[in-house]
Amino acid sequence: MLQKIGQLVGVAALAGVLVAALALPAVGGVGITARNVATNFLNMPSELETPPPPQRSVIYDNDGDVIAEIYDKNRELVELDSMAPVMQDAIVAMEDSSFYEHGGIDISGTFRAALRTLSGDTEGGSSITQQYVKNVLVESATSQAEQEEARETSIARKVRELRYALSIEQRMSKKEILEGYLNIAYFGDGAYGVESAAKHFFDKSASDLSLEEAATLAGTVRYPYLYNPDANPDAATNRRNVVLDRMAKNDMISSEKAEKAKQTELELDVTEPSNGCMPSDQPFFCDYVVQEIEKNDRFGENETERARWLRTAGLEIHTTLDGDMQQAAQDAVDEWVPRKNESKKVGAEILIEPGTGEIRAMAQSRDYGPDEGKLGQTSVNFATDASRGGSNGFQAGSTFKAFTLAAALDKGKGFSTSFDSPGRTTVNGQRNCEGGKLAPWPVKNSSESDGGQHDMISGTQGSVNTYFAQLQKDVGLCNVIKMAEKLGVHRADGQSFDNPQTQGNNSFTLGSEEVSPLTVANAYATFASGGTRCEPQAISSITDQQAGETIKIDNECERAIDKDVADGVSHLLQQTFDGGTTDGMEIGRPAAAKTGTTDGAASAWFAGFTPNLAGTVFVGDPRGPQQYPLRDVTLGGEHYNQIYGATVPGPIWRDTMEKATEELPEEDFPPAPDKFTSASADNQASPTSNEGSVPDVVGRPEEDAVTALEEAGFEANVSGTRISSSEEEGTVAAVNPDPGTGLPDGATVNVFLSDGSGDAAGGDPQPGRTPGTVPAEFPPPRGGNR
Missing domain, CATH: 3.30.10.20 (Trypsin Inhibitor V; Chain A)
Structure with a gap:
């Protein structure tokens, strides 16, 4: 009954304001404007949408721990019951003491505000409902014009707010209005809403605010900068005391309690807002998640719209990151390649779960920051592609030999396929996928490889370049490229492996293409999963609090290669731990791996996997691997004449995987498929030397x-x-x-x-000649090197 009476009184007050506006002399255009506003009042729209105000989005790991908060405005919505009653009383006492009695309009205050508005002062006199309306209009504005209209200094704006306020009071309860206001109001210092303000200034929830703290916050909303308790403590204290007096005057607290509270010191516990990826403990993974949302048209029509959605919709973004695995990766990378090493080398590591593509860790030896010139700082995520905030990639070295093995097995070659593989040889006649013939390719073994007769097992164990060069030639360069692409391998810069500029690459099997660690890790995860390739996935679900819906991100997986081929490659890569290039990198459970060291020691890699976790490590120089090779390098107090895949990347992988797999069940790889080990395997194309x-x-x-x-x-x-x-x-x-x-x-x-x-x-053969025979006088074949 009281509220209904209040609404009638509010209408009467509004009539009084409009009459006053009509009575004003038509000085300049003011009088005309006032009359027009009054005349059109009843025709104005009265329904105001009250969507949740912009709030911060939170990124979580797979255990529900916070990775980062992303927002345009630091706001966390809470229900009125989660706000201390003393906070509710303080804001009502200071901003609208008759809030529970009127119907949306403070009679005397509104009349006074109308007169002051005409003189250019838009502050004061508004009820909490009117202030709520104004904030809703400002927050929901999607264009500059709407922003200006919501903030303009005019009686037209005041009348619009009055019209909406009356409508709001008819369809929302006082508690709902007060809750909306306390969630949308600005309390200064970047804190929007009472929950964020309580956490920022006092490091506590709004439900735990004391009388003095609540009065302090209530005093800021009229002039947030002037009464900022951190920047202007004296002014904030005086303002707090005014709030306490108002509360006592309105019988919310006793005069004695008010006086006692006024004698207390202003005690702040200011916490700086944690906005964006820079403050995060997992900044590069955070950045990858942001890129995944902003670059995916599933989440909006354009990148601007998607970025706004991310920063205003209060999203709960649940990711695939495993906190323990991430810590294991980061510790290992930091130990072997310290962030501020004087050689300016960088290490990056990625862990992926086979069969799902879910990213479990993403670490690198750099602090996250915009100053690329500062030692140990970068905003480039060297673990991923350029399109996701990464680099243009790095040559991956002999990790690519696994793709040649897969192509050979796919063509029916067996493990015993052998070649005489000398220290140096020249491979002729390779063609790219367009059929173009490539120049002769001189290739030599690295210092860690032995020449001689090699089959797939010994060639893989020793990472014998001349063996793999001949195997690639035997299988066909284009077939090897297509196999890599089936496994999801692509250049980090988005270019094709067989693009017109390069016309294919003779040394593809030796990893001469620039790729990201994420790409290599995901390809190796495909071997581990038995041939099922999944798209790398960082996000498992997104809950949009404004829309009230949860978007489930399903794993995108498909069979890429035959299971026998994947199992065959896994078997071959297990042999590298038996006197091969990964010897000494064992992790106490079945594993398969391959080292990679590029020509000239430009970069070094280690890629490996267990049946349930794949990981890849890269070490190089972001300034330019060819210009700044991994020679004469000191890292963590250790000097290296040259860094190979097993000297630094290998130990990073080993140390990471030992810890990262502790909670995973120990699994065995499938046995080597018989068709690759039996005598029936196709080994006919096993010429000697370079034949x-x-x-x-x-x-x-x-x-x-x-x-x-x-x-x-x-x-x-x-x-x-x-x-x-x-x-x-x-x-x-x-x-x-x-x-x-x-x-x-x-x-x-x-x-x-x-x-x-x-x-x-239909004819007869020529006399004296057997059909299809070669004339005896024709010369024998010529050319080539034996």
Whole structure:
């Protein structure tokens, strides 16, 4: 009943204000404006949407611990019951003592405010409901024009607020209005809403505020800068005392209690707001999560809209990060590559769960910050691609040999596929995926590799470059590239492996392409999962508090390669711990791994996995690996003449994985598939030295045959003399030497076309010549190195 009476009184007050406006002399345009406003009042829209005000979003790890808070305004919404009653009383006493009696309009205050507004003063006189309306209009403005309209100095703005205030009072309870106001009001020093203000100034929740603290906060809202208790403690104390007197006058507290509270010192416990990724303990993962939201059109039409959603919607962003694994990775990276090392080298590590793609850790040996010139500081996330805040990538070295193994197994090659692999050799005749022939490729073993006869197992154990160069040639460069792409491998700069500028890369198997650790780790996780490739995933769900919905982020997985191929690669990479390049990096459970050291020691890598966790470590120089190689380097007090994959990246991986897998069940890898170990495995293409087998092109058109021979590394010499053959006229009748013959790269293969006179063409063979035979006088093949 009292509220209804209050609403009627409010309407009467409004009428009084409008009459006063109409009675004002028409000086300049003021009188005309006032009359227009009054005339149109009843036609004004009265329904005001009251969406939740902008609030901070919080990023959590997979245990629910806070990683970071992201916001435009530091605000945390709480219910009225979570605000101390003394805080509610203090704000009512100071801002609108008749709040519970009126219908949205303070009669005398509104009339006085209208007169003051006409003289250019928009402050004072507004009820809590009116102030709430103004804040809603300001916070919900989506354009500069709407912002200006919500803040303009005019009686039109005041009348709009009055119209909305009356409507708000009719559809919202006093408690709802007070809750909305205390959540939306600005309390100064970047704190919006009483909960954030309580935490900022007193390091406690609004539910725990004392009388003195509540009075201090209530005193700030009229002039937040002037009464900022941290910046202006004397003014804030005086203002607090005014609030206490008001509370006593309104019988909210006794005069004695007010006087006692006024005698207390202003005791602050200011906590600085933690906004953004820089204050986070996991800043680079935080940045990756932000990039994932801002770059994904699932979360908004454009990047600006997505960024605003992230910073205003009060999102609860739950991620895949494992706090213990992250700590293990960060500790290991910091120990082996200290953040402020004078050599300016950087270490980065990523951990991914096989079968889900979920990122468990993302660490690097740098502080997060914008000053790239400051030692040990960067805003570049070296663990990921350029499109997600990373770099343009680094050459990954011999970690790419695993992709060549996968391509070879996929083509039916067995573990016993062998080559004579000397310390140096030259590979000829490779072609890119466009069919372009690449220049001869001189390749040599590194100092840690032994030459000689090698098969897949020994070649992998010793990381023998000349073996893998020949295996790539045997399988086909394009097939190796396509295998890597199946595994999700791509350049960090977004360019194609087989782009027109490079026309393919002879040394692809040696990791001469620039990639990110995230890409390599995810590819190795595909081997660990038995061939199931998943998109790297950092976010598991997002709860939008404003929209009242939860977005579940499902794992995006698909079978990329045959399970036998994945298991075969896993078996081969396990052998590196048995006297191979990863010897000494054991972690006390089954593991598979590969080192990587690029040409000239530009960068060093270590990639490995257990059946349930994959990790990759990169060490290099962000200023330019080729210009600043890993030679004559001191890290953590240890001097290295040259850093290899096993000297620094390996120990980082080992130390990390030992701790990161402690809570994971120990699992064995599947046994090596029989088809790769049995005598029936296809090992026919196992020439000695730098030899290849002449392909069988009989019966193929001339152009196709020449292309096939050149792809195999040979020169094709098409004879002008056609021979009798059962093959169709113009197709290949025979080659010299015969198909399957081992020849050195660059050797000439003679090609003879059919004249169509054989049985297949309906004619008879020429006298004295067997169909399809090569003329005896034709010279033997030439060229090539044995």
